[in-house]
Amino acid sequence: MAASILRRSLLAPRCRAGDVAALHSGPSRRRAQAPGPIASGRRMGKSPAGERSVAPWVAVVGLEIHAQISSNSKLFSGSQVQFAAPPNSLVSFFDASLPGTLPALNRRCVEAAVMTGLALNCSINKKSLFDRKHYFYADLPAGYQITQQRLPVAVNGSLSYSLCVGGKKNQMVTRTVRIKQIQLEQDSGKSLHDDTRSQTLIDLNRAGVGLMEVVMEPDMSSGEEAAAAVRELQLILQTLGSSQAIMAEGQLRVDANVSVHHPGEALGVRTEVKNINSARFLARAIDYEIQRQIKELENGGTVINETRAFDYKLGCTIPMRDKEGKQDYRFMPEPNLPPLILCDNKSLPANTNHQHVVNIDWIRERLPDLPSVRRVKLVEQYGILPEHSFTLLNEDGLMEFFENVVRQTQMNPKKVIGWILNVMLGYLKQHNLTVQESPVSSLFLADLLNLLERGTISSSAAKQVLEELWKAEGKTPLQIVEEKKLELIQDQQELEQICQAVVEGHQEEVMEIKKGNPKVLNKLIGLVQRTTRGRADPVLVKQILEKRLSQ
Ligand SMILES: Nc1ncnc2c1ncn2[C@@H]1O[C@H](COP(=O)(O)OP(=O)(O)OP(=O)(O)O)[C@@H](O)[C@H]1O
Ligand SMILES: [Mg+2]
Ligand SMILES: [Mg+2]
Structure with a gap:
């Protein structure tokens, strides 16, 4: 097994990053703990079973x-x-x-x-x-x-x-x-x-x-x-x-x-x-x-x-x-610079002009939160996954963007992160844009998520609004919802009628569900949403269809 991994990696014209890492074992290590071995083909003589043993390499x-x-x-x-x-x-x-x-x-x-x-x-x-x-x-x-x-x-x-x-x-x-x-x-x-x-x-x-x-x-x-x-x-x-x-x-x-x-x-x-x-x-x-x-x-x-x-x-x-x-660099002391002397609170000479000293303790007291601390805070404060905190920090400006959205929306941060990472970041990557260049501001995204949270629109309608927002024409999410008539349909009678039409037109699917295949229900819900361009209240639609099909 190990030897076959080696052969593959040696024959590959270029190494894929990760090939080597995948062969390492063990958690974090200091130097005394040797890094994990990489399989190698060095012959070490025959084992009792007659197989040639192989000494691994360590990089x-x-x-x-x-x-x-x-x-x-x-x-x-x-x-x-x-x-x-x-x-x-x-x-x-x-x-x-x-x-x-x-x-x-x-x-x-x-x-x-x-x-x-x-x-x-x-x-x-x-x-x-x-x-x-x-x-x-x-x-x-x-x-x-x-x-x-x-x-x-x-x-x-x-x-x-x-x-x-x-x-x-x-x-x-x-x-x-x-x-x-x-x-x-x-x-x-x-x-x-x-x-x-x-x-x-x-x-x-x-x-x-x-x-x-x-x-x-x-x-x-x-x-x-x-x-x-x-x-x-x-x-x-x-x-x-x-x-x-x-x-x-x-x-x-x-x-x-x-x-x-x-x-x-x-x-x-x-x-x-x-x-x-x-x-x-x-x-x-x-x-x-x-x-x-x-x-x-x-x-x-x-x-x-x-x-x-x-x-x-x-x-x-x-x-x-x-x-x-x-190379022989012929190192020698720099004769034109005296030793660099730093001080701390204890060694700070009395009556010193602060411009003339660098105080280590003074700098230490003013250190900002480091990324590792910020990640822990993000996880604790917003309940997001640790790996999401890495993405938030790794993308320049994304953490600030996320926090701005969270501040301006009633949506739970755990739901907001999904919109930021899956929808926003996906779009920015696809168009090769930085967070700072995003055509959608944190305020507009927060407004949009608020409309979703209040039940004014469905999540598929929210995606349609976002499509419009990317065009950066200056329209607010609410204006887009009104112009495109994307408000959620919650009128029971209207939804009953739409559901009835879908059920009547898809008798095969209805039979399937009645035979005990509940997954087909999603197809019918999808068809209702297609008819209403994603505007039907999904909870109501599900209720209506389930009731109708159980009769
Ligand atoms: N056997 C080794 N395998 C891999 N890395 C090594 C090994 N021995 C030392 N190193 C790494 O080599 C680097 C040596 O850097 P250092 O600045 O001390 O010397 P240098 O490379 O000779 O000097 P220069 O600054 O002129 O490049 C360190 O990062 C050290 O961890
Ligand atoms: Mg070097
Ligand atoms: Mg060096």
């Missing part, structure tokens, strides 16, 4: 995530930070490394890193240091990046994330990945390759922008887990406001370190897939890389410690030529 994944700090200016200079500005329009002398320029640390960036560290359960170092990391690249004018290598601002944290598992993906499990450290560092510039002129142009707008590098311990074991962890981190950063974390704008870039080994043996050699800026591609890149390494090792080859890139068009990883071999 190990560790992420380094660069999050662009949400700040108006850069980490060490006053230049503005702005996406898609004209090239080289946001560059100070310091960003261009002109001699004689000096770094001046941006307080906002320090606060963002402390806030993020606290939200990720890290210890915040009251003293941290800046270092120079040297490498030569055209978009790094100084020849080094200022980072925190020896003593970063935050260490030893953890991040809990949830994902769906099981054959039908209907079971949610929560796992934890340890955070090794969070360091402050500068971003580099951007190289723009002009193939037609065989030129490379440099844009330094991004050079010196503040980044937080979040380094995770190698506690994960599949692309799916990594994608779920990154999504949770993204939500946390956005909740804190420490990074906008928009992946499509390069504000959250992930390097995925991947290795495989046999259980009980030392961790394998890792490769590093660089600069992935989509959760979906991250999952695909990791799962591809795991299978590639297993295949390589099973064919007698070796895995080399190299950096690779993910080609999303081909769905595979390829070696990067620019950083082959082990």
Whole structure:
């Protein structure tokens, strides 16, 4: 069984995200608990029954995530930070490394890193240091990046994330990945390759922008887990406001370190897939890389410690030529920046100007509710399912939309969530719209649900009204109901007549019901609704038909 799973996955030209995860066993695990095995074909000799036993592989994944700090200016200079500005329009002398320029640390960036560290359960170092990391690249004018290598601002944290598992993906499990450290560092510039002129142009707008590098311990074991962890981190950063974390704008870039080994043996050699800026591609890149390494090792080859890139068009990883071999970064202390000293309530010097210190406790007291807390509150407050609370938070603006509707309608939140997730979200996805772009406002949806709740319209009529509301012509739900005459028919006599006509015209169905097949009744109810364009009161219709058919 295990071997057959392996064969299938090795033969598949591309890994499907989830193939590997499906082979893992066990709940959340720390590193001491080895990640679940992946079936492999490594021959281990014959078992007593004469079958060849197979040693499984274990995949190990560790992420380094660069999050662009949400700040108006850069980490060490006053230049503005702005996406898609004209090239080289946001560059100070310091960003261009002109001699004689000096770094001046941006307080906002320090606060963002402390806030993020606290939200990720890290210890915040009251003293941290800046270092120079040297490498030569055209978009790094100084020849080094200022980072925190020896003593970063935050260490030893953890991040809990949830994902769906099981054959039908209907079971949610929560796992934890340890955070090794969070360091402050500068971003580099951007190289723009002009193939037609065989030129490379440099844009330094991004050079010196503040980044937080979040380094995770190698506690994960599949692309799916990594994608779920990154999504949770993204939500946390956005909740804190420490990074906008928009992946499509390069504000959250992930390097995925991947290795495989046999259980009980030392961790394998890792490769590093660089600069992935989509959760979906991250999952695909990791799962591809795991299978590639297993295949390589099973064919007698070796895995080399190299950096690779993910080609999303081909769905595979390829070696990067620019950083082959082990690089010597010649780390050295940054001589132009003193140690970064933070304080807390206890160590706050007397008579200090608050502008001149960063107080960890002050930041801790002002942390907003994190996504995990918000989800629990949503479940408790509205009685919705935990998995629905995930969807509400995962879709940008959906939770606010839901809460606005709930505030303005008498409908039970448990019913409202169905309309939001099944009807609204389905429509938005189908038309590739964000919640903010929804043609139907929360107020109009609430009005519509109120009409339904009060029994003014049926649920099928409500769907028709929604169809009209998508057109965004400014008409209120009530106006649409009146114009299209969609009010619920509750007149007993009128409904009796319609039901009678349906019964008379469908004698075969009537016989079926009388023979004891009650399901056919729904067909007759459906026919009444078709005649009335969904306006008949379904409760009354059912009563009338049941009475008529029992005679
Ligand atoms: N055997 C392994 N398999 C998979 N991942 C690993 C393994 N060993 C370490 N890692 C992961 O590799 C990453 C190492 O990141 P770190 O920033 O410490 O070093 P680096 O990659 O050498 O530096 P750089 O910041 O220059 O990329 C961590 O995320 C860690 O979890
Ligand atoms: Mg790193
Ligand atoms: Mg790395």
